[in-house]
Amino acid sequence: MGWVVVVSVLVMTVLSLLRVNVIIAIIIAALSAGLMAGLSVVESIDMLVSGMGGQANTALSYILLGAFAVAISYTGITAILVNYLIRTLTGKKTMMLLAIAGVACLSQNLVPVHIAFIPILIPPLLKLFDEMRMDRRAVAVALTFGLKAPYIMVPAGFGLIFHGILVDGMVQNGSALTKGEAALSMLIPGSGMIVGLLVALFITYRKNRDAVPEAGGTGSIITAPASTKNVTFTKQHLLTIIAIVAALTVQLITENLIAGALTGLILMFLFIAVPFKSGDKVVSDGISMMGTIAFVMLVASGFGTILSETGAVDGLVEVSSGFLGNNKAAIALILLLVGLVVTIGIGSSFGTIPILAALFVPICMAAGFSPMATAVLIGTAGALGDAGSPASDSTLGPTSGLNADGKHNHIWDTCVPTFIHFNIPLILFGWVGSLIL
Structure with a gap:
């Protein structure tokens, strides 16, 4: 059964490389996996749909985070950041890319809006990118680094959730591990991502590159803000920062993205940082901004259900390690x-x-790996493929901003560059880490 996983993933990858819509590619790959596992087309569809609920929590949190990000941008506070970047970093490509990676890192813990900040921050900068002849693939790599490296290495925000899932998974299967040990073990593979980022920015994509019109089709559903005129800091912005801090606090206490996003959104209205009359528009804009990504995650969850429920993943592991x-x-x-x-x-x-x-x-215990080495293998294996996957939020997010003008292709300009620069060093550093811990 192990070959079912490989073949179905190849089907999805090839279709995506041929520029078939990612949702269609995932559905076809899922149906092919079901058919190869002995299910009928109808049974495969039923299992796909039933498995979509596995990411319902994530999908809803993305929608709410999208609405929260739109509410934040409504106050004009993001324009302050955009203007600062334009004013201080115009012509300084490397510093601009490092700043974007830094902002993306903060979206995972300090301002926990995850990918929802990208369609707000990036579209106003696209014209500047073109003027600087900046390679948008470098921007995609910088964004994906910021979306992924913090949760691998830092046990706060989304990292707290990731490390918690890792520890729970190991404990439930008979291997003792603390969150502190998990965080320490994941520093090694995370360091590989830092190397990948530096290689991309200083070597691979350092040269000038002109964006290609219609490279990404007709453009994303996100429309770049019409104006980034100078905005002065006001009481409204202070209240916005308070709402952001409250959202972060609730998210850390409850370890629940939905609770955090909902808290921040409600406070934005209670503080009248965003008028009540704009509530419908804020939520609908949040849905339009994040809805496609949320639905891709739902369909991908259904695909994952078919792979796991049919025993295809188990078979792949048994065949590979036996x-x-x-x-x-x-x-x-x-x-x-x-x-x-x-x-x-x-x-x-x-x-x-x-x-x-x-x-x-069970395999690691039988082979004599320590709990920390096992954590490296599980954590790295889980993180592998997040960068480079057509169905990952770590690639869908950057594309949603960079393709606002239709000049950025999801597969060739986001997935392929992030796959090369992050998955390769993750494998190398994760492999070494599992052998020395």
Whole structure:
């Protein structure tokens, strides 16, 4: 059964590279997996739909985060940041890219809006990118780094959730591990992402490159703000910052994105930072901005359900590890590659961890890996494929902003560059980390 995962993921990847819509590509890949596993077309569709609920929490949180981000932008506070970047970093490509990566990092913990900030911040900068002849692939890599590296290395915000899922998955399958040990172990593979970012910015995409009109089709559903005129800091902006802090606090206490986003959104209206009469527009704009991404995540969850429920993932792990004996180096490498294949198909590192933990822990214990080494393997295998997957929010988010004018292709300008620069070093650093801990 293990070949079902490989073939279905290849189907999705090839269709995506041929520029088939990502939702259609995932559905076809899911149906092909079901058929190869012995299900009928109707049974495959039913399992796909039933599995979509697995990411319902994530999808709803993205919608609310989108509305929260729109509400924040309504106050004009994001224009202050945009104007600052334009004023201080025009002509300084490397510094601009590092600043964008830094802002993306903050979206994972300090201002927990995740990818929802991208369609607000990036479109106003596209004209500047073109004037500077900046390679948009470098921007995509910088954004994906900021969306992914913090949750791998920092146990706060989204990282707190990721590390919690990792620890719970290991404990439930008989391997003791603390959150502190998980955070320490994930610093090694996370360091690989830093190397990948530096290679992309200083070597691969350092040269000038003109954006290609209609490279991404007709453009995304996001429309760049019409104006980024100078905005002075006001009481409204102070109240907005208070709402952001409250959203972060609630999210950290409850470890629930929906609760945090809802808190921030409600406070924006209570503080009248956003007028009540604009409530419908804020929410509808949030849905239009994040709805496509949320739906891709739902369909990807259904795909993941077919792969796991039919036993295809179990079969892949058994086939991959069964003939390796006690060769720890070979076992570690194979498990990481299995994680890469599975996560590219499912598109969610957070959703992949519980599946991989149930399969990896018994194998790692039998092979003599320490709990921290096992954590490196599971955490890295889960994170692998998040960058580079057509169905991942870490790639869909950057494309949603960079393709606002139709000049950025999701697969060739986001997925392929992020796959090369992050998955390769993650495999290398994760593999080494699993052998030295």
